[in-house]
Amino acid sequence: MAKRKVYLAKKSLEEAKAIWNNFLSTIEPKKETIPVKESLNRITASPVQASRSAPNFNASAMDGIAVSSEDTAGATEREPITLKGNQFKYVNTGNLIPEGYNAVIKIEDINQLDSGIKIFKSVSPWHNVRTIGESVMKGDQILTSNQKLKAYHIGALLEAGVFEVEVYAKPVLTVISTGDEIVSPESSPEPGQYVDFNSTMVKEMAEEAGGEINFYGVVSDEEKALKAAINQATQSSDLVITIAGSSAGSKDFTASIVEEKGEIFVHGVEIQPGKPLLLGAIENVPxxxxxxxxxxxxxxxxxxxxxxxxxxxxxxxxxDNYIQAKVKRKLASKPGRVEYVRVNLSFEKSQTGQEDFPIAVPRRRGSAVMKSQAQADGILEIPADREGLAVDELAEVKLLYPESCLKDNLVLAGSNDPLLDYLQELLITSAQKIKLRLQSRGSQAGIHALIRGEADLTTAHLLDPETGEYNLSYLDQIAEEPLELLTLAWRDQGLYLSPDSQLCLKNINDLKNKDITFINRQQGAGTRILFDYQLNQSNIKPAEIKGYDREEYTHAAVAQAVAVGSADTALGIRAVAKAFGLNFIPLFSERFELIYPTRLAEDYRIKKIKEIIKSNRFQEYLTEQTGYDLKDTGQIRNAGPSRRR
Amino acid sequence: MAKRKVYLAKKSLEEAKAIWNNFLSTIEPKKETIPVKESLNRITASPVQASRSAPNFNASAMDGIAVSSEDTAGATEREPITLKGNQFKYVNTGNLIPEGYNAVIKIEDINQLDSGIKIFKSVSPWHNVRTIGESVMKGDQILTSNQKLKAYHIGALLEAGVFEVEVYAKPVLTVISTGDEIVSPESSPEPGQYVDFNSTMVKEMAEEAGGEINFYGVVSDEEKALKAAINQATQSSDLVITIAGSSAGSKDFTASIVEEKGEIFVHGVEIQPGKPLLLGAIENVPxxxxxxxxxxxxxxxxxxxxxxxxxxxxxxxxxDNYIQAKVKRKLASKPGRVEYVRVNLSFEKSQTGQEDFPIAVPRRRGSAVMKSQAQADGILEIPADREGLAVDELAEVKLLYPESCLKDNLVLAGSNDPLLDYLQELLITSAQKIKLRLQSRGSQAGIHALIRGEADLTTAHLLDPETGEYNLSYLDQIAEEPLELLTLAWRDQGLYLSPDSQLCLKNINDLKNKDITFINRQQGAGTRILFDYQLNQSNIKPAEIKGYDREEYTHAAVAQAVAVGSADTALGIRAVAKAFGLNFIPLFSERFELIYPTRLAEDYRIKKIKEIIKSNRFQEYLTEQTGYDLKDTGQIRNAGPSRRR
Structure with missing residues (x-):
């Protein structure tokens, strides 16, 4: 058994940044001279002086007539002067002021007669004249060092006759993904394997920050191979990055390699995600x-x-662009470290007229939940000196989009269904560009998120076993304000079967066969409630179903179990069966409703949703998908405290 | 004479934006399918679903041991359990959970004995296990249309097995600069000619916004040539842009060409600079x-x-990133139009402890002053409904840099000298990265900017004709608080001569020669005050100097007059002579001082300046430049109301 290492003392984020910054500032970057036309967003490495003046002549700043200021003396509205012969010369904007003239009168201010030009006021010398060097003067220092070059800087340099500029060279990076279990994204990973997309992600971020990539990809995590790769990278790069292997596992060689060949500054930083991080230098290369x-x-x-x-x-x-937002549920965190929480943002409450903060609705936490990151609006930061956040507490949120793009957001936390994806697509591509942010939480958790003012909307298919009715009775019990329920569709729940399966299942009674292995959803899941209800209706006892006790937490997990053959069948929705290439035997139909506060019923976004639900386009889509019954689609029902029993 | 056109009715900025936006939203952009790895910052044109789940197996989330949750039941700190044989299996983070195990205990939480592994608490099923699809589930909609792809989106897509993505095609632009007077930046413009840097500037901005350039460059402004170029561009581009010729001059054909072949939506927008703008479409191409x-x-x-x-x-x-800032002098503007004013920003006043706004210090206004733009920190916007801004009024400033990069700014408005450029360079490349923002205003205007709290610093060489002393007496008269004067150097003023000149000038008396044509600076200029003082000292009457009455407003303008031969000589500073390739005959030495409020004497930025002034590096530089006398360099003098006579 390989010996396990332990972390070096962890550093706070601030401390680690200070150490890193101090080290980086000791490195004198390379310089290079490049054409000005290729210098956008590069940083000057020396001051820049103008090689010529612009304009290098006195020029008219207007379309009009060039005059000699003296000839205009005394002209007024009441006593205009008429200029004749050589007393004026037509000039366009930018024209050289001809010898003998020193001012320009705008075309709009003159009166063109056959006998000459009538003018109505006098002008001082150099009026409407761009004098030599107005834009830039030869010899002027236009830019210092350390100036990032924007389009207008490039313009200014070209005007000033500067065609080359000394800039800092783009730092060259090597990005090495390590791990024997790592395969290229284009391959099909076996169980235990992972595709390497980290190195691409880092490459894109590094290039956006202004770096140049030498190599990015996977190197085996044999100590020798890794050492050779790091060695080569150190010789040919300005910054060497490894991905994975920086922690304290038995195959984490990075720390010992860096320690042997260079110096470790920081090992472990108090941020989550991100903690097992190593900062160091080899031969002064960061x-x-x-x-x-x-x-x-x-x-x-x-x-x-x-x-x-x-x-x-x-x-x-x-x-970075930060805003303050409120959380509507308690968020735990470990004191001493900064925690990054992906959130969606809802601005609805601040549109009611009251001055209020946007609501941050946390998405799934974890260090490896890419969909959660891909669909976030911002990253909420729980400060290191806090032990989580309380309800209604404020926190800083780093925005992933300009705030203006998020104002129309609707956050929906609830039960998931592919029809919501389609609704989402129709909303974002509508003229109003409404972002429907989906968080999959299940029916019950979604309803609670709506009621505590966290989500704007929820979706549910919550069966009341007493009445056989969906959603209403539960909402009546707990709602604090009137709610509207908009039926999206009745949807099928049914059994999953492998396409290779020889089983012939027609109804729930067929599950009593002891040769059939079932796999169940966890208690509290809408699908589990439905299953238990149906068992009860059919007088089947759980003990009669082989595998009833084996619980999984998602539709996907049970589908996967069926797909790989570790269970014969499971109950779930049709869309997941389709995604996993399973056969689907529809058994039940359940009401799937969208729920929101009645006060929002006339909100333009809700009205847009209602319009979409009723549209042919949406209904045709549902019909094509199969598994949806549209008989009540668009129907509105009401729930709320006034109906409470 | 060509017929002059007039503008169409001008539109407000808001109105023009709404019209333009409405038109643009009717255009359905082209789509294309590209590799995900090349999709950074592109916009999805269709929704994207996951092709595979990640992980596609249950994986350990920690380095530790895989266990069966049942085997851990009952373990506590007091009554640990020892797992033996097949009851545990070592796993590293990311490993497949072996068949028969369903939870992971962290390596830090176990005790490795010879006889087995001691554990101190029980774990629930799936504890520290990343279940199938945790990051993304096969079939999940990861992205909608209209999503800008960031590095982490690319990562999410690769993980989900998506390698191509449908995006909107980059709009293709043609950028045509028009004008017979326009020459390439690499050529040497004759009087009346301009170099074309606008098209490069527009190209860079268009590419940064995500466009692709088809053609950019100059086309002659013959109506026929321009028509042909626009025609060709319309066939091959998604957006056609002309530069210049959109106004109402005799050679401004653009409007009539667009009118003939398409439609004009807007001609003239109430912004300054920017007004003579045309928005339209030809064959539905914007x-x-x-x-x-x-x-x-x-x-x-x-x-x-x-x-x-x-x-x-x-x-x-x-x-855009905006802040609010105060102005310290009246800014005029025309009501009805938005005026953009380039400003430097000084945060000094908000660092005194009082809560206050940053000060916006306007730079030169005008539509063609590139150096002013290149050295601005932000663009102040005077709203259309205002007739300028009053002293101490607030306005919105669009930042050209992140605010954090501007906090150390020092704004110096005063008399200019190349030694300030060097000081500026040494400050920005110092560890403190201090931005010294220079505004050339002359001694008197600079002192007033300092006193009304606009500039942080000024420089002056203001001779008191009564005493022959510099700066002190003027400052004593008008200062409202104690000021410190730091002598930078004594510098030469002298006569400019063309290198071809046969004249032999030795002193100011030589100017009385009627064969010599002088050119003068305007009244109030420091150099003019010095000249008048010296004439007086030498008992020379202005009438004795040929050209005394011919005034120019800058050092450069008189240097240019001497360079092109329209005057024989002028008085000015050595640096400008050097820039214009003129000979220089030093006549006088004047004190050039840096002035700031005494309360800032201990500010870290001022201390840094003092340190630089006294450094060998700075003093050696001045010595090399010639024309500076360092006898009093670094000397500090005091002025202020208490010394007022």
Missing amino acids: FIGLPGFPLSCLHAFENFGTMAVKALQKDSADA | FIGLPGFPLSCLHAFENFGTMAVKALQKDSADA
């Missing part, structure tokens, strides 16, 4: 060991990789 | 006629070009 979980990798790079790529060309970090 | 003055071109493109490039691929505009 080295970052990023964690292997993709969101740890992302946050670690954002904090330390971007800083390095920018510092290595003397660029300043871009300002 | 057309923008940008004004020819570079800063008009810049603002017009920022408002309407960027909008078009983004709308044509369904991208949302990025949020």
Whole structure:
């Protein structure tokens, strides 16, 4: 058994940043001279002086007539002067002021007669004249060092006759993903294997920050191979990055390699995701060991990789865009470390007229939940000095989009169904560009998120075993304000079967066969409630179903179990069967409703949703998908405290 | 004489934006399918579903041991359980959970004995296990249409087995600069000619906004040639842009060409710079006629070009970064139009402890002052419904840099000298990265900017003709608080002569020669005050100097007059002579001082300046430049109301 290492003392985020920044500032970046026309977003490495003046002549600033100021003396509205012969010359904007003239009168201010030009006021010398060097004067210092070049800087340099500029060279990066279990994204990973997308993600971030990529990809995590790769990278790069293997596992060689060949500054930083991070240097080349979980990798790079790529060309970090938002449920965190929580943002409450903060609705936490990251609006930061956040507490949220793009957001936390994906697509591509943010939480949790003011909307298929009715009775019991229920569709629940299966299942009674292995959903899941209700209706006891006690937490998990043959069948929705290539035997139909506060019934976004639900396009889509019954689609029902029994 | 056209009715900025946006939203952008790895910052044109689940097996979330949850039941700190044989299996983070195990205990939480593994608490099923599909589930909709792809989206897609993505095609632009007077930047413009840098500037901005350039460059402004170019561009581009010729001059054909072949939506927008702008369409291809003055071109493109490039691929505009700042002098503007004023920003006043706003210090206004733009920190916007701004009024400033990069700014408005450029360079490359923002205003205007709290610093060489002393007496009279004067150097003023000149000038008396043509600076200029003082000292009457009455407003203008031979000589500073390749005959030495409020004497930025002034590096530089006398360099003098006579 390999010997296990332990972490070095962890550092706070601030401390680690200070140490890293201090080290980076000791490195003098390389310089290079490049054409000005290719210098956008590069950083000047020396001051720049104008090689010529612009304009290099006195020029008309207007379309009009060039005059000699003296000839205009005394002209007024009441006593205009008429200029004749050589007393004026037509000029267009930008024209050279001809010899003998020193001012321009605008075309709009003159009166053209056959005998000459009538003018109505006098002008002082150089009026409406761009004098030599107005834009830039030869010899002027236009830019200092450390200036990031924007389009208008490039314009200014070209005007001033500067065609080459000395800039800091783009730092060259090597990005090494390590791990024997790592395969290329294009391959099909076996159980136990992972595709390497981290190195691509880091490459894209590094290039956006202004770096240049030498190599990115996978290197085996044999100690020798890794050592050779790091060695080569150190010779040919300005920044070396490894991904995974920076932690304390038996195959985590990174720390010992860096220690042997260079110096470790920081091993472990108090951020989550992102903690198992290593900062060091080999032969004065900065080295970052990023964690292997993709969101740890992302946050670690954002904090330390971007800083390095920018510092290595003397660029300043871009300002992140933060807003303050409220949370509507308790968020736990470990004191002493910064926790990053992916959130969706709902601005609805601030549109009611009251001055209020946007609501941050947390998505799934974890270091490797890419869909959660892909669909987030921002990253909420729980500060290191806090032990989580209480209900209604404020926190800083780093926006992933400009705030203006999020104002129309609707956050829906509830039961999931592919029809919501289609609704989402129709909303974002509508003229109003409404972002429907979906969080899959199940019916019950979704309803509670709606009621505590966290989500704007929820979806549910919550069967009342007493009445056989959906949603209404539960909502009546707990709602604090009137709610509207909009039926999206009745949808099929049914049995999953492998396409190779020889079983012939027709109804729930067929599950009593002892040769059939079932796999169940966890207690409290809408599908489990439905299953238990149906068993009860059919007078079947749980004990009669082989595998009733084996619980999984998602539709996908039971579908996967059926797909790989570890169970024969399971109850679930049709869409997941389709995704996993399973056969589907519809057994039951359940009401799937969208639920929101009645006060929002006339909100333009809800009205848009109602319009879509009733549209031919949406209904035809549902019909095509099969598994939906549209008999009540668009029907509105009401629930609320006034109906409470 | 060509017939002059007039503008169509001008539109407000808001109105023009609404019209333009409405038109753009009717255009359905082209789509294309591209590799995910090349999709950074592109916009999805259709929703994207996961092709595989990740992970597609149950995986350990920790380094530790895989166990069966049942075997851990009852373990506590007091009554640990020892797992033996097959009851545990070592796993690293990410490993497949072996068949028969369903939870993981962290390596840190176990005790490795010879006889087995001691554990101190029980774990529930799936504890520390990443279940199938945790990151993304096969069939899940990961992204909708209209999603801008970031690095983590690319990561999520690769993980989900998605390698190609349908995106909106980059809009293809043609950018045509028009004008017979326009030459390439690499050529040497004759008087009356301008170099074309606008098209490069627009190209860079368009590419940054996500566009692709088909052609950019100059086309002659013959009506026929321009018509042919526009015609060809319309066939091959998604957006056609002309630069210059959109106004109402005799050679401004753009409007009539667009009118003939398509439609004009807007001609003239109430913004300054930027007004003479044309928005239209030819055969449904959007057309923008940008004004020819570079800063008009810049603002017009920022408002309407960027909008078009983004709308044509369904991208949302990025949020601009605004802050509120105070002005310390009256700023005039024409009501009814938005005026853009380039400003430097000083945060000094908000660092005194009082809660206060940053100060916006306006730079030179005008539509074609590139150096002013290149050295601005932000663009102050005077709203259309205001007739300028009063002293101490607040306005919105669009930041050109992140606010954090501007906090150390020092704004110096005063008399200019190349030694300030060097000081500026040493400050920005120092560890503190202090931005010294220079505004050339002359001694007197600079002192007033300092006193009304606009500038942080000023420089002056203001001779008191009564005493022959510099700066002190003037400051004593008008200062409202104690001021410190730091002598930078004594510098030479002298006569400019063309290198071809046969004249032999030794002193000011030589100017009395009637064969010599002088050119003078305007009244109030420090150099003019010095000249008048010296004439007086030498008992020379102005009438004795040929050309005394011919005034120019800058050092450069008199240098240029001497360079082209329209005057024989002028008085000025050595640096400008050098820039214009003139000979220089030193006549006088004047004290050049840096002035700031005494309360800032201990500010870290001022201390840094003092340190630099005294450094060998700075003093050696001045010695090399020649023309500076360092006898009093670094000397500190005091002025202020208490010394007022």
